[in-house]
Amino acid sequence: MKRAGLFYAQLAFTILVCAFMVVPVVLSILAGVTANFFQGIGSGLTLRWVVQVWGLYADTIRLSVIIALACLAATLIAGVPTAYVLAKRPGRVARLIEELLVLPIAIPGLAIALGLITTYGAFEGFRKSWLFILAGHVVFTLPFMVRAVLAVLLAIDFRTLEEGAASLGAGFWQRFLGVVLPNCRPGILAGSLMVVTLSLGEFNLTWMLHTPLTKTLPVGLADSYASMRLEVASAYTLVFFVILVPLLVLLQRFGQPARRAERAAPVAATVPERAPA
Amino acid sequence: MTGASIALADCGKTFADGTVALHRLDLEIAGGETVVLLGPSGCGKTTLLRLIAGLESPDPGGRVRFGGEDVTARPIERRNVGMVFQSYALFPNMTVEENVAYGLKVRRVPPKERARRTAEMLEMMHIGALRRRRVDQLSGGQRQRVALARAIAVRPTVLLLDEPLTALDALLRERLRVEIDALLRGLGITAIYVTHDQAEAMALGDRIVVMREGRVAQIGTPRDVYFRPANPFVADFIGTINRLVGVARNGAVEMPGGRFSWRADAAGPVELLFRPESARLLPPEGAPLRGRVASALFMGDRTRLVIAGIGETPIIVDTTERRQFHAGEEVGIGLDPEGLFTLAEAAAPDPQPREGAAERVTA
Numbered sequence: 001m002k003r004a005g006l007f008y009a010q011l012a013f014t015i016l017v018c019a020f021m022v023v024p025v026v027l028s029i030l031a032g033v034t035a036n037f038f039q040g041i042g043s044g045l046t047l048r049w050v051v052q053v054w055g056l057y058a059d060t061i062r063l064s065v066i067i068a069l070a071c072l073a074a075t076l077i078a079g080v081p082t083a084y085v086l087a088k089r090p091g092r093v094a095r096l097i098e099e100l101l102v103l104p105i106a107i108p109g110l111a112i113a114l115g116l117i118t119t120y121g122a123f124e125g126f127r128k129s130w131l132f133i134l135a136g137h138v139v140f141t142l143p144f145m146v147r148a149v150l151a152v153l154l155a156i157d158f159r160t161l162e163e164g165a166a167s168l169g170a171g172f173w174q175r176f177l178g179v180v181l182p183n184c185r186p187g188i189l190a191g192s193l194m195v196v197t198l199s200l201g202e203f204n205l206t207w208m209l210h211t212p213l214t215k216t217l218p219v220g221l222a223d224s225y226a227s228m229r230l231e232v233a234s235a236y237t238l239v240f241f242v243i244l245v246p247l248l249v250l251l252q253r254f255g256q257p258a259r260r261a262e263r264a265a266p267v268a269a270t271v272p273e274r275a276p277a
Numbered sequence: 278m279t280g281a282s283i284a285l286a287d288c289g290k291t292f293a294d295g296t297v298a299l300h301r302l303d304l305e306i307a308g309g310e311t312v313v314l315l316g317p318s319g320c321g322k323t324t325l326l327r328l329i330a331g332l333e334s335p336d337p338g339g340r341v342r343f344g345g346e347d348v349t350a351r352p353i354e355r356r357n358v359g360m361v362f363q364s365y366a367l368f369p370n371m372t373v374e375e376n377v378a379y380g381l382k383v384r385r386v387p388p389k390e391r392a393r394r395t396a397e398m399l400e401m402m403h404i405g406a407l408r409r410r411r412v413d414q415l416s417g418g419q420r421q422r423v424a425l426a427r428a429i430a431v432r433p434t435v436l437l438l439d440e441p442l443t444a445l446d447a448l449l450r451e452r453l454r455v456e457i458d459a460l461l462r463g464l465g466i467t468a469i470y471v472t473h474d475q476a477e478a479m480a481l482g483d484r485i486v487v488m489r490e491g492r493v494a495q496i497g498t499p500r501d502v503y504f505r506p507a508n509p510f511v512a513d514f515i516g517t518i519n520r521l522v523g524v525a526r527n528g529a530v531e532m533p534g535g536r537f538s539w540r541a542d543a544a545g546p547v548e549l550l551f552r553p554e555s556a557r558l559l560p561p562e563g564a565p566l567r568g569r570v571a572s573a574l575f576m577g578d579r580t581r582l583v584i585a586g587i588g589e590t591p592i593i594v595d596t597t598e599r600r601q602f603h604a605g606e607e608v609g610i611g612l613d614p615e616g617l618f619t620l621a622e623a624a625a626p627d628p629q630p631r632e633g634a635a636e637r638v639t640a
Binding site (some may be wrong): 157161 | 329332338352353354355357359360362364366367368369370379380383384427428431437
């Protein structure tokens with residue numbers, strides 16, 4: 001009976017913690033479809049606020065999607081070759097660069113934004129365009145792409161695969177496109193999902209970098225909470241959710257590239273070596 | 278498909294951190310020959326193979342020639358070699374068939390011809406039924422066959438095998454060894470085979486290059502290195518060897534366990550070597566040498582006896598007698614005079630590797 005008591009105590013605690021996290025989200029979503037939140041659910045359900053959000057903020061949503069996709073393209077073009085080179089070069093310099101790549105994650109977004117503004121703020125055309133936000137997002141998300149691809153590359157022993165391809169007559173590009181890239185697909189997929197998710201939800205950096213004409217979804221969300229009625233802001237949250245949750249689900253599914261690759265890779269050869277006489 | 282000859286001249290390899298993986302050496306391999314590079318881990322055999330493959334370049338001054346043509350500056354993809362890796366290096370993103378066809382595709386062999394040759398290879402390696410499988414659905418032995426088929430499909434001038442059987446279990450290893458042997462003989466291709474397994478080396482090699490610490494310890498046919506090892510290292514590394522130290526006097530050698538006839542011209546202390554199969558068990562009475570069984574290991578086809586009391590150290594004798602042996606039992610030993618040798622005379626047919634920076638061992 002003592003065990004059962006402990007079990008129920010743990011269950012209650014778990015439920016409590018879950019409720020603590022989930023209830024605000026549910027309330028917020030409910031608020032977005034309630035006719036009048038102050039009167040409660042009884043006032044009836046409506047999609048009016050969602051429609052209003054679309055009218056007011058459609059361009060922030062569009063901009064967020066554009067930035068996320070552009071950010072994905074940039075991190076793919078820059079990140080995958082970077083991971084390849086880092087994996088290929090042994091030695092201290094490569095490891096140092098690998099460590100340096102983590103810095104943008106450790107430094108607060110605000111500090112990165114300030115750095116970008118003081119460095120490039122003088123280029124007015126760049127400062128005013130959405131490309132400025134894109135630059136911030138790329139700095140922030142690139143390490144995630146590099147890490148994800150690097151983890152897979154190291155797990156699949158790509159060096160031997162490349163040597164195998166070379167021994168069959170394949171030149172560098174044939175090896176890279178035909179053997180290396182296809183075999184690090186799980187890492188590229190995981191990195192891509194991560195980059196898109198992070199870019200869509202990024203607020204810290206973006207809030208510093210945006211102009212009234214270049215607002216992204218999270219920035220617009222902050223605005224709406226500050227200046228619109230609660231139901232509109234909540235409906236906006238709902239829209240955000242609809243965009244982000246599928247990505248999060250996919251991320252859960254494909255987000256552990258290293259472990260997946262290990263499972264897929266051939267069982268590592270064990271080498272019983274004869275001791276030197 | 279006949280293979281090209283290979284000639285290495287003054288090839289050494291020093292890595293960036295200063296370790297000398299391979300001291301400078303010369304090596305010539307005839308077209309169609311199978312040469313086995315044999316040695317313990319870290320002896321430089323894999324480095325030597327990678328130099329020939331073009332995966333490493335030799336230290337300045339070294340030259341690699343295939344059929345008289347200097348290929349030193351060519352990377353592996355332009356040397357037309359076939360290579361089988363220890364880990365197989367099969368492409369997980371392709372099926373068995375696609376793996377085998379890869380080299381042909383890269384060489385832009387027309388699709389029809391490519392399909393025909395791929396099918397031929399799959400047939401030859403008995404993996405036709407697996408053609409649509411993914412690599413991760415194959416067993417170790419099947420992977421090995423795919424790797425071989427893939428390497429041979431491109432009709433290479435030289436076939437390089439880097440410990441291809443090491444990752445397999447003993448039974449499978451033995452079976453594939455026979456198959457590889459038949460394959461190499463059938464193709465008549467020049468092959469270089471790296472292994473640390475001396476039984477594999479003996480079975481497959483036309484010649485064996487025994488290596489130690491980046492140098493060649495001996496080059497010779499399997500019989501040469503087995504019956505006439507050039508130095509103690511080779512004698513110990515290949516097979517089991519017994520040492521008897523005694524004193525030669527009046528046409529015989531005397532030792533604690535008895536005496537037996539030996540060259541009339543020999544005098545003074547001698548060290549005689551012999552393989553376990555060169556000794557015969559005899560009844561103790563009247564046998565030239567007598568000792569006691571220290572331990573007996575029944576191995577099925579023979580019994581391996583460790584016998585003490587003959588020389589200073591126990592000797593190992595194999596017998597096909599079917600009875601059980603007991604520790605402490607007294608046994609007599611007779612030695613086959615042909616199987617007796619000393620290291621000094623064994624060394625004579627092959628040049629001893631000299632100590633020094635630029636050692637040359639020409640086969």
